[in-house]
Amino acid sequence: MLQFEPYMPHPALRQYIRSYWLICGSNTKESLELVPDGYPEMFFVLANAVHMPQFNGSSRWSAASDTGVIGQVSGRFTFEMEAGSMLFCVKFYPWTPHLLFKLPAWQLNDAALDMGSVSARPAFRELRERVAGCREIPQAVTLLNDFFLEQFKDLSGENPFVMHVVQQIFRQNGVVSMDQLSGSFRTSRRYIELLFRQHIGFSPKQYARIIRVKKASMYLLDPRFKGQIREVAGQLDYYDQSHFLKDFKAVVRQSPSAFLQDHLNLSETSVLRYLDQWDYS
Incomplete structure (x- = not known):
């Protein structure tokens, strides 16, 4: 059975990030089916393969991508998780991706996009390796807290x-x-x-x-x-x-x-x- 573990963000981030969460696969291949909840996500595949979903028959996804962003989703979708896989996600509040990535939010609709196609900033491209280098999830949470505190420090465009x-x-x-x-x-x-x-x-x-x-x-x-x-x-x-x-x-x-x-x-x-x-x- 898939194991779910939530983690709370730094208090200063709680108007932008709802939570962090970790899904750990079992010793067999499993499917994680999710009903859309209105929260966009940033994802990191930390162990073994997690196959990203297709949305409404769209091909706007990459099976090879291990770090990326999922925007607003209009219908139920499924992650295919190989045995022993680990998926770590940042659950954003709905307004956050527009502020963080400086792009129209509709461009992320019904899509799981590789980080490089969402932002060309080096800090985001390097984030995958930094998170993967963490030995434990609490260490990754601390790293992400520090990263997002820096990103949101001089934030503009809030509505x-x-x-x-x-x-x-x-x-x-x-x-x-x-x-x-x-x-x-x-x-x-x-x-x-x-x-x-x-x-x-x-x-x-x-x-x-x-x-x-x-x-x-x-x-x-x-x-x-x-x-x-x-x-x-x-x-x-x-x-x-x-x-x-x-x-x-x-x-x-x-x-x-x-x-x-x-x-x-x-x-x-x-x-x-x-x-x-x-x-x-």
Whole structure:
């Protein structure tokens, strides 16, 4: 069974980085299937092969790449992890890649890109070797903390408005309309959409659906809901169950009942550990 271990970033980085996390493979080849959560990632393959996913049939990935960036993802994706593999990731907040790499966030949509194609700066190209040279993961965390503290020291281009809109979507678990967002922030829908595409990658509507469906997948596995699909749909204000099924299938690539069936063998401890990974508060 795959082993998951989270690590927290330096306090000064917590508006940019949600967490670091490590996935260790077992002694057999396994698949790591992930429902999109709205957080872009930087990844480091530290041991054996981890085959990067293809997104929506796209070939914007490299099986040979061992360090890179995954942008916003519109549907469930899979890492193929060879026996004994190790995958170490930096889970960014949605606005961070645009600030860090100085490029439009939409260029990273549905892609796992090699670090060299994301940034030409030598510091990023050298980062892979520096992380790989660490003997233990806490040492890698310290190295990355120091690296990102330096990168964010003189950061420019932050947009508090975008951050506030994303945080509202988080707080409402994606249950928010464009009219509500434009009304809350007293600005036009068009303005919010343009900013989101540049800073986040997706439109606010698409991003909110990702968050809402991710939350639905969490509720389906949460022991409190006992896998009751109708209750989960109602909890997220899906009053039309066909709408819920349509959104869920669009993101998860399967029905809620099939998703539950795939997770029947997870222990309650594993489920709770899975749920603890995500924070939309």
